[in-house]
Amino acid sequence: MSGRRPATTPTSRVLAGCAARAAGMVWRSAPVHVLGYLAVTLVGAAAPVAVAWLTKGVLDGLANRQTTVLLGLAVTIAVVTTAAAAATQAAQYLRAEVDRRTAVHAKDELFAAVTRFTGLARFESPAFLDRMRLAQQSAANPGRLVDTATSAARSAVTVAGFVGSLVLINPTFTVLVLLSAVPALLIELRLSRQRVAMLWRIGPAERRELFFAHLMSTADAAKEIRLFDLGAFLRLRMLTELRAANAARRRVDRREFFVQASLSGASVSVAGAGLVWTILAAGRGQLSVGDVSMFVAAVAGVQAALNVMVSAGVMAYEQLLTFHHHVTIVTSGPDLPAPRHHGSLPELRRGIELRDVWFRYSDAHPWVLRGVDLFIPHGRTVALVGRNGGGKSTLVKLLCRFYDPTRGSILWDGVDIRDVAPETLRARVGAAFQDFVAYELTASENIAVGDLVAAEDQARVERAAQESGVHDTIAALPHGYRTLLSREFAPDPEGEEADGVLLSGGQWQRVALARAFLRRDRDLMILDEPSAGLDPEAEYEVHSQLATLRSGRTSVVISHRLGAVRDADQIVVLADGVVAEQGTHAELLADGGTYAQLFTRQATGYRDEVHSTGVSR
Numbered sequence: 001m002s003g004r005r006p007a008t009t010p011t012s013r014v015l016a017g018c019a020a021r022a023a024g025m026v027w028r029s030a031p032v033h034v035l036g037y038l039a040v041t042l043v044g045a046a047a048p049v050a051v052a053w054l055t056k057g058v059l060d061g062l063a064n065r066q067t068t069v070l071l072g073l074a075v076t077i078a079v080v081t082t083a084a085a086a087a088t089q090a091a092q093y094l095r096a097e098v099d100r101r102t103a104v105h106a107k108d109e110l111f112a113a114v115t116r117f118t119g120l121a122r123f124e125s126p127a128f129l130d131r132m133r134l135a136q137q138s139a140a141n142p143g144r145l146v147d148t149a150t151s152a153a154r155s156a157v158t159v160a161g162f163v164g165s166l167v168l169i170n171p172t173f174t175v176l177v178l179l180s181a182v183p184a185l186l187i188e189l190r191l192s193r194q195r196v197a198m199l200w201r202i203g204p205a206e207r208r209e210l211f212f213a214h215l216m217s218t219a220d221a222a223k224e225i226r227l228f229d230l231g232a233f234l235r236l237r238m239l240t241e242l243r244a245a246n247a248a249r250r251r252v253d254r255r256e257f258f259v260q261a262s263l264s265g266a267s268v269s270v271a272g273a274g275l276v277w278t279i280l281a282a283g284r285g286q287l288s289v290g291d292v293s294m295f296v297a298a299v300a301g302v303q304a305a306l307n308v309m310v311s312a313g314v315m316a317y318e319q320l321l322t323f324h325h326h327v328t329i330v331t332s333g334p335d336l337p338a339p340r341h342h343g344s345l346p347e348l349r350r351g352i353e354l355r356d357v358w359f360r361y362s363d364a365h366p367w368v369l370r371g372v373d374l375f376i377p378h379g380r381t382v383a384l385v386g387r388n389g390g391g392k393s394t395l396v397k398l399l400c401r402f403y404d405p406t407r408g409s410i411l412w413d414g415v416d417i418r419d420v421a422p423e424t425l426r427a428r429v430g431a432a433f434q435d436f437v438a439y440e441l442t443a444s445e446n447i448a449v450g451d452l453v454a455a456e457d458q459a460r461v462e463r464a465a466q467e468s469g470v471h472d473t474i475a476a477l478p479h480g481y482r483t484l485l486s487r488e489f490a491p492d493p494e495g496e497e498a499d500g501v502l503l504s505g506g507q508w509q510r511v512a513l514a515r516a517f518l519r520r521d522r523d524l525m526i527l528d529e530p531s532a533g534l535d536p537e538a539e540y541e542v543h544s545q546l547a548t549l550r551s552g553r554t555s556v557v558i559s560h561r562l563g564a565v566r567d568a569d570q571i572v573v574l575a576d577g578v579v580a581e582q583g584t585h586a587e588l589l590a591d592g593g594t595y596a597q598l599f600t601r602q603a604t605g606y607r608d609e610v611h612s613t614g615v616s617r
Ligand SMILES: Nc1ncnc2c1ncn2[C@@H]1O[C@H](COP(=O)(O)OP(=O)(O)OP(=O)(O)O)[C@@H](O)[C@H]1O
Pocket: 124, 361, 365, 368, 386, 387, 388, 389, 390, 391, 392, 393, 394, 395
């Protein structure tokens, strides 16, 4: 799956594959309901034909004064009509149930595929995100396809039933009515392709509209929107996107309106011509009253059923075109090249080596790393420092294999990390990221996500919370560890839990650190700005805890607070995509390079402050 936006329509072979996949999914999800639905649909399809024949019998019976058969025919009409009505209700329920069960299956399949993507690049591709949105919208399509196919089959039964009657009355006219459906089908299929292409084109505008709507309706951006008075600006941006999408929809709708009005006109003309012929034939005594009634019912029935068949064909085509996005995602290959052999990764003994690592996020992006050579020795702490945008976070993302180096390699005790499955590598890594996630889950779960297996033991969760200094905060929450850390979702109103709670930035940071403490036994610990949001006292405490956590373990720490990493075994300055300086704190200070400059500037800032406020005296 490339990052570009391919606009080509899938071939009929590909669509046939999608149809087979959809059928398989429906059958696996709700076999009994599908069979029931088909049965009641058949009853519904046969009913109009049966009623038309019975009505002809009644009219002919009346005309020929055969009153004895009339009662039986009337009762049969009542029974058939009642059965048809019951079948309609049952079909509605069964269809909804097929949709629901299949949608669960489709969503499961889609998100299983998405969570199998081991890298990050796809999630940064607008084309993938557009495809993902359409794939999610198509979750109910396999179920709907059954509905569409059965409504086509049901109409086919109706057509077959009426065609038999029509042929007896006027064979030429029958052929004319049937042929008139062919151009209609071709024209509608073309319109349908245009509609799906339009939906793909407006995908970016629709996602932007959703983005602006989301910004204005959630707590995350509420502060800035109010303080900067951004409401009107964002509303305008949202409406601009909505209007652009609407304009594209309108163009297609108008085209459809004109085409469909012309098709309806053509079909009315055909029916009108038939009616004139019937009336003339009846006047000449060639047709009975019952024949006229049958002819009128049959023409209307065939035309209506053909219309339904054409619409069903078009709808199925459209549903398959959208479902194709689902199939593309679930059948796409791995986003990172699969390892050549699925070996286990040995426990780290010597260290991790970055050998001439070059990296850029895509061919269109500038180089972030330009030949980094670095050795992270086992059991040591390496601190990455440098100016904003220097590539520190990028480097640790490569260590976790969220991306592969564009050139060069990363070796874990000599094993290229591309040669092992990403999950094997990641099982050996613990991390607290700068942009950690605040899950709308309970406090306990928010720590447990660091290691769901270890967290089955609640004592371990609480120990991790103690080590990161957030235990007392959590214990004081209305429901302790079971408190929901969210104001967006209400806990079960019937349950015992009260409102969710919001934590402060620093408290959240400690929760994120607790996740890392839960993974304490991993070979490599990555800490990206672990103390950025902490108050000085907390920072001191957390750093002492981290020092304990790291002791004897291999760790990579990123921090702009140089005082916090001065004890690291190695300090590495990244600048312009390369290792510009490397050494201990004392060595780098003595060198008088970038590190010395940055450190002295920070230290001077603090010292000046202390002197000017007279704290030191
Ligand atoms: N997902 C991405 N796609 C494209 N470019 C990116 C992506 N992430 C980062 N970059 C770019 O890569 C460069 C390095 O970013 P990175 O986050 O690694 O720097 P950093 O040294 O960690 O910065 P900071 O100190 O500000 O956290 C930046 O120019 C940034 O714009």
